[in-house]
Amino acid sequence: MSKVPRGTNELSSPWIQAGRLAFIALYVVTVLAAVAWAISNVRQIDPQDRALVMHFGALQRVQNAGLLLAWPQPFEQVVLLPAADRVLERRVEGLLRSEAALEGDRVASLATPLNDALAGSGYLLTGDAGVVQLDVRVFYKVSDPFAYVLQGEHVLPALDRLVTRSALALTAARDLDTILVARPELMGPDNQAAERRERLRGDLLQSINQRLAQLSASGQGIGLEVTRVDVQSSLPQPAVSAFNAVLTASQQADKAVANARTEAEKLTQNANQQADHSLQVAHAQASERLALARAQTATVQSLAQAQRDGTDPQMLLRIYRERLPKILGQAGSLTTVNPKDDSRLIIQGAEQ
16 A cells, blocks of 8 residues: 655645635736726726826816726825716806795794794895896806816805806896886886896896806906806785785776876867857857847948938938827827927827
8 A cells, every 4th residue: 555645645635735725816807906096997998987197186288078098096186077068057056045944934934923033034135125036047168177176066056156146246236127027007009128138047147157257366266157146036926916916906996097098088088069059059049149130230321321421411310200190199298398499388198
């Protein structure tokens, strides 16, 4: 019977074989992990993104869409950012009414009004002491990738504060009717309020970009550029009912004034018609009386004309003789006195 060498038994031991397999597996895993770590920053950048590569925290380059080759961490860090032409949307929640204030509006009453902190939430004061609500949405692009990455999580809160500050300044410099049509009864056809309302978005956009430029000039830029601003203005809900009531009353007053003017016009027309009728009747009656007077005085006028012309010298005597008996016939008695004679002659009147 042959003997097996001792060394051979130790090499063929199960524990040794297990250790060898474990070492091989660990070696393979280590190699794979090393390869994965070595190519961890090798990736494909999508068209809507771009990559900022920082070498030990310092800005090295900006990689647009395509294949990115970079050293693994901690040698180089890769931060994905939106592409230069990609526009992002942000709704400014700070200008909206808070949830606590909305809940307070639902349960508040005259007996338990809201406190001052909640009562003014989401309301902006205008230049004419009015109150308005603004729902602002900003559309922005990342213009400075390094500043954007450097500010990190402070970018969006800073943008909200800039938009809120600009909105406060603009509403304080405008009256209510140049922000929204609150009182259409006061708007004239030649008023420029409509044009100023259209300029509100442009002025707000310009103000936000100016403040962003001021931050960049002071070395505190957030790397954003606002391209568009959408503003939806509205009145507070308690004021809507009041404005509707005022508008309804104004419309009713205008209707009453229009009806009164119509009735006044009708009365004026009727009065003018009656006046014209009365004037026509008066002219007709006057013409009739004038014609009657002329007919009655025609004889007298003809006699007076004949006397002036001297065509009938005995006219007066003849008329005297013709008219005197009729006149004397109307008297019961008549006494005549000759002023040149002292005697008196009494003639008895004719019997009737």
